[in-house]
Amino acid sequence: MDALTIIQVLDSTVRLATPLLLACLAGLFSERAGIFDIGLEGKMLMAAFLSAAVAAVTGNVWLGLLSGIASSLVLAGLHGVASITFRGNQLISGVAINFLAAGMTVLIAQDWFQQGGRTPSLLAEGRFGGIELPFAIGPSDAAAAGRPLSELIGEAGMFQQIYSELLSGHSILVYAAFLCVPLTWWVLFRTRFGLRLRAVGENPAAVDTAGVSVVGLRFAAVAICGLLCGIAGAYLATALQAGFVKDMTAGRGFIALAALIFAKWRPWHAMGACLLFGLLQAVALRFQNIELGSITIPVQVMDALPYILTVVILAGFVGKAIPPRAGGEPYVKER
Amino acid sequence: MDKMPKWADVVLIPLISLVLAAILSALVILAIGEDPVAAVKMMVTGALGSTYGWGYTLYYATNFLFTGLAVAVAFHARMFNIGGEGQAMLGGLGVALVCLYIPWPHWTIALVFAALGAALFGAAWAAIPAYLQAKRGSHIVITTIMFNFIAAAVLNYVLVNVLKPAGAMDPATARFAETVHLPSLHELLAPFGIAFSKSAPANVSLLVAVAACFAVWLLIWRTRLGYEIRAYGHSEPGALYAGISPVKIIMISMLISGGLAGMMAINNVMGEAERLVLNSTEGAGFIGIAVALMGRNHPFGVFLAAILFGFLYQGGAELALWTSIPRELIVVIQALVILFTGALDNMVRMPLEKLFLALRKEKV
Numbered sequence: 001m002d003a004l005t006i007i008q009v010l011d012s013t014v015r016l017a018t019p020l021l022l023a024c025l026a027g028l029f030s031e032r033a034g035i036f037d038i039g040l041e042g043k044m045l046m047a048a049f050l051s052a053a054v055a056a057v058t059g060n061v062w063l064g065l066l067s068g069i070a071s072s073l074v075l076a077g078l079h080g081v082a083s084i085t086f087r088g089n090q091l092i093s094g095v096a097i098n099f100l101a102a103g104m105t106v107l108i109a110q111d112w113f114q115q116g117g118r119t120p121s122l123l124a125e126g127r128f129g130g131i132e133l134p135f136a137i138g139p140s141d142a143a144a145a146g147r148p149l150s151e152l153i154g155e156a157g158m159f160q161q162i163y164s165e166l167l168s169g170h171s172i173l174v175y176a177a178f179l180c181v182p183l184t185w186w187v188l189f190r191t192r193f194g195l196r197l198r199a200v201g202e203n204p205a206a207v208d209t210a211g212v213s214v215v216g217l218r219f220a221a222v223a224i225c226g227l228l229c230g231i232a233g234a235y236l237a238t239a240l241q242a243g244f245v246k247d248m249t250a251g252r253g254f255i256a257l258a259a260l261i262f263a264k265w266r267p268w269h270a271m272g273a274c275l276l277f278g279l280l281q282a283v284a285l286r287f288q289n290i291e292l293g294s295i296t297i298p299v300q301v302m303d304a305l306p307y308i309l310t311v312v313i314l315a316g317f318v319g320k321a322i323p324p325r326a327g328g329e330p331y332v333k334e335r
Numbered sequence: 336m337d338k339m340p341k342w343a344d345v346v347l348i349p350l351i352s353l354v355l356a357a358i359l360s361a362l363v364i365l366a367i368g369e370d371p372v373a374a375v376k377m378m379v380t381g382a383l384g385s386t387y388g389w390g391y392t393l394y395y396a397t398n399f400l401f402t403g404l405a406v407a408v409a410f411h412a413r414m415f416n417i418g419g420e421g422q423a424m425l426g427g428l429g430v431a432l433v434c435l436y437i438p439w440p441h442w443t444i445a446l447v448f449a450a451l452g453a454a455l456f457g458a459a460w461a462a463i464p465a466y467l468q469a470k471r472g473s474h475i476v477i478t479t480i481m482f483n484f485i486a487a488a489v490l491n492y493v494l495v496n497v498l499k500p501a502g503a504m505d506p507a508t509a510r511f512a513e514t515v516h517l518p519s520l521h522e523l524l525a526p527f528g529i530a531f532s533k534s535a536p537a538n539v540s541l542l543v544a545v546a547a548c549f550a551v552w553l554l555i556w557r558t559r560l561g562y563e564i565r566a567y568g569h570s571e572p573g574a575l576y577a578g579i580s581p582v583k584i585i586m587i588s589m590l591i592s593g594g595l596a597g598m599m600a601i602n603n604v605m606g607e608a609e610r611l612v613l614n615s616t617e618g619a620g621f622i623g624i625a626v627a628l629m630g631r632n633h634p635f636g637v638f639l640a641a642i643l644f645g646f647l648y649q650g651g652a653e654l655a656l657w658t659s660i661p662r663e664l665i666v667v668i669q670a671l672v673i674l675f676t677g678a679l680d681n682m683v684r685m686p687l688e689k690l691f692l693a694l695r696k697e698k699v
Contacts, residue, residue: 038476082678086685091415091476093678095624096670103666104363110661111367117661254480261474298496304488307481311463314473314481 004154007165009282014170015240016285017278018177019044019232023256024263024270025184026228032188032265033221034201034326038094039079040229041253042101047072047233049105052119052244053112055126061238064126068237069230075101076226084218087330098253106246119237119244128171128239136160136168171239173231180228184267197221201324204331214331229253251307258310265324273313280306339691349629349636351683352675360668369660377657378650388649390520390535395619396645397537397602398423400544402623403641404551405596407632411555412588413568418464418479419596420620421486422457426597427604428493429456431611434511435498445515450543450601457597458590460486465589469582475589483620494613507612517606538606544641547595548634554591555634564588596620618666622648625669628677644669 023040030037051068055061075097082093106117113119132138137156142149153164188194200207200217208214236252237244255277263269284302361371382392402419409416416422429452439445464478494506503509517538521531555561567574567584575581603615622644629643630636651665675683 078674082674082682086679086681088678088681090678092628092673095415095417095476096674096678099621099666099670099673103663103668103670106663107363107367107661107667110663111659117663251480251484254477257474257477258481261477298492300488300492300495304485307484307488311467311473311478311481311485314478315467316471316473 003158004161004165007161009279009286011166012282012285013275013278014166014174015278016281017274018174019236019240019252020256020259020274020277021271022177022180022228022232022235023253024259024274025180025267026225026232027257027260028184028188028265028267028270029197029221029228030225031260031327032201032324033197033218034204034324034329034331035079035083035218035222035225036090036094036328037079037222037225038091038257039075039097039101039253040094040225040256041249041251042094042098043072043075043226043229044233044236044253045098045105045247045249046075046101047230048237048248049101049109049119049233049244051230051234052122052126052237053109055122055238056113056120056243059123059125061122061126061128064238065231065234068234069227072230072233073223073226076222076229080219080222083330084215084222087332090328090330102247105244109244109246117246122238122242126238127242128173128235130169131172131175133163133168135163137164138169171235173235173239176231177235178271181267181271188267193220198324201326204326208331208333214333218331255306255310258314261323262313264322277306277309280309338688343687343691345631345636348680348683348687349631349676351687352680353629353672355675355683356668356671359671360664363664363667364660367660369658374654374658374660377653378646381653382646382649385532386530387532387535388653390532390537391649391652392642392645393520393537393541394535394602394607394645395648396641397541397544397606398599398616398619399622399626399641399644399648400548400638401599401602402596402620403626403630403637404547404623404634405592405594406623406627407630407634407637408551408555408564408595409588409592410627410632411561411568412564412584413571414465414468414585414589414592415476416461416479416589416592416596417476417624418461418482418593418620419623420616420618421479421483422460422593422596423599423603423616423620424483424486424490425460426453426457426600427611427615428490429453429597430600430604431498431508431511434515434605435508438512439515442515442517446517446539446543446601446605449515449605450598453597453600454594455597457600458594460597461589461593462586465586465593468589469585491613494611498611505612508610511605511609515605516609517601519606536607538602540602540606543598543601545638547598548638551595552634560587596623622669625672625676629672 023044027037027040047068050071051064054067055064079093079097082088083090109117109119132140137152139149142152145152153161188198196207196212196217200214204214236248259273259277260270262273284305364371364374382388402423405419406416430449433449433452434445460482464475464482467473467478468475498508499506500509520537521533523539524531563579564584566577567579567581571581599619604611608615626637626640626644629640647665647668651662654660655662
């Protein structure tokens with residue numbers, strides 16, 4: 001395995017970690033405010049579908065992104081109403097949202113496009129293209145030289161390879177996702193809103209006594225969660241892949257939750273955890289059959305690897321993870 | 336003092352939730368340009384209009400009885416087992432191994448051991464998430480979901496690389512022997528002079544499922560263990576104080592839950608397909624969640640809800656066949672039922688409680 005292969009695997013690690021990271025930060029906001037959210041998966045799926053559908057019809061990927069976010073916000077609102085207003089079981093609400101998204105996406109896709117529950121493949125305008133950073137070797141250089149891009153990068157030096165392959169050429173959503181990490185840290189730990197949000201997940205009664213609305217804060221957190229899930233879903237369908245297919249989130253929402261627990265509800269650690277899961281997915285994608293001497297690891301093991309690692313991490317072989325204290329409990333104001 | 340009579344809690348609230356889910360489903364059907372009234376008519380004739388339709392409805396209901404009971408037992412210990420799907424897949428593997436490798440003289444003996452094999456494999460698949468929850472506090476919802484994905488990979492591997500007969504193309508086991516063929520309702524009812532459709536897949540496992548309902552009722556409300564499970568589900572500190580071991584309750588309730596989910600395989604693998612294929616569970620494990628919530632975790636409620644979902648499933652298949660409404664409509668209905676009976680329970684309950692309180696005040 002040469003250096004370029006490693007760089008390529010790391011490159012797809014970044015691409016695959018992006019939706020996990022966005023979903024993980026979404027869960028971070030929600031759970032820090034005391035609302036468990038099993039429905040990350042469903043919100044992503046809904047956003048993936050609607051963004052791809054709108055992008056396919058209008059040819060405008062930004063409109064797609066906005067409608068994806070809107071659909072995710074609607075589901076987030078539903079979760080908020082069920083778990084904050086009506087103090088329902090947050091796990092059950094999340095599960096319902098997942099099924100709702102799984103059914104509705106296929107139902108609407110079939111009604112609109114008649115392609116067996118998928119959207120038409122998106123052309124270039126309907127997708128988020130890669131951004132070429134300055135001095136990086138990108139598609140424009142390849143077009144100018146009249147040679148394939150992989151050849152040009154293969155001939156370049158080590159640093160140029162890392163810069164062009166790993167750092168440059170991602171869609172704007174990838175850079176946005178990674179910028180969300182310091183932003184989340186700043187909002188949660190350096191603003192008044194963040195302080196209150198964290199307090200409401202630990203001790204809502206204290207926040208209430210201080211005269212701050214528990215319900216308002218929790219709805220704000222759920223809305224931010226919906227926004228980030230919407231971006232994650234749109235990224236899946238319009239940047240990572242070209243169009244929506246049935247159940248395309250493939251458990252990413254749950255893996256993001258596991259990453260969140262692994263990261264112990266902290267933004268920077270969340271990024272590390274998501275990159276780890278991304279790396280695993282990238283390795284599983286690239287090496288479908290690994291041969292170790294006489295033993296061949298079957299492809300099914302590689303496919304199941306991210307899920308197995310999720311269980312291993314949840315098993316807490318990484319130290320004890322303590323969730324926000326009021327997580328999962330509806331707040332009842334005393335009368 | 337109770338805020339409202341028991342019958343309202345047990346009958347009225349699920350009924351109102353169901354009506355709400357039905358209204359929203361009708362709106363969904365309208366939105367995709369079909370006629371809800373015609374759709375309901377088609378579902379009723381397709382699922383209940385003939386013994387053929389009933390045969391499919393009862394076949395699906397048998398699946399949902401097992402998975403619904405599985406979720407209900409876990410719910411009593413306040414465990415949320417979303418892994419019924421994976422446990423049922425593994426149960427299928429257990430049934431296939433029992434039926435393929437042992438020459439059984441008669442189907443009755445084969446059924447007993449196939450059920451045991453299915454329960455054993457299902458329980459084993461639930462054991463790891465249960466242990467991790469009990470001992471390490473890993474969230475059982477996430478681990479059981481992960482185990483669904485892992486089960487699919489395991490089944491894929493076993494079918495493609497181990498159990499597929501040499502030369503066969505599709506990933507499935509060989510057909511089971513003729514001796515383990517389970518009698519269908521047609522064969523069971525014929526001696527009594529009742530004509531039942533020959534090609535419908537409902538079979539003797541329906542009776543096993545009904546027996547399982549009764550057994551679960553006995554377990555939960557008539558045994559010491561059932562009392563401990565319910566006590567733990569109501570209050571962990573209370574149960575701890577009474578000397579009930581949380582680890583024991585989590586493990587036992589999840590093993591029973593996984594075993595019940597696994598036993599679904601005697602219906603779909605042994606009774607219907609008579610071989611193990613990929614995706615033989617068809618989402619029945621997930622429907623169990625809706626069935627348990629709808630049935631208020633009581634075996635009799637689960638029984639009624641399973642029949643209802645059997646009807647919806649068969650009716651939905653008819654719709655997919657004759658109209659442009661895809662099968663996923665049933666997933667949407669399932670989601671709405673879970674939403675209304677599970678998460679939005681208070682939305683229905685709070686106005687009703689107010690109504691009953693107001694009625695009572697007037698009387699006084």
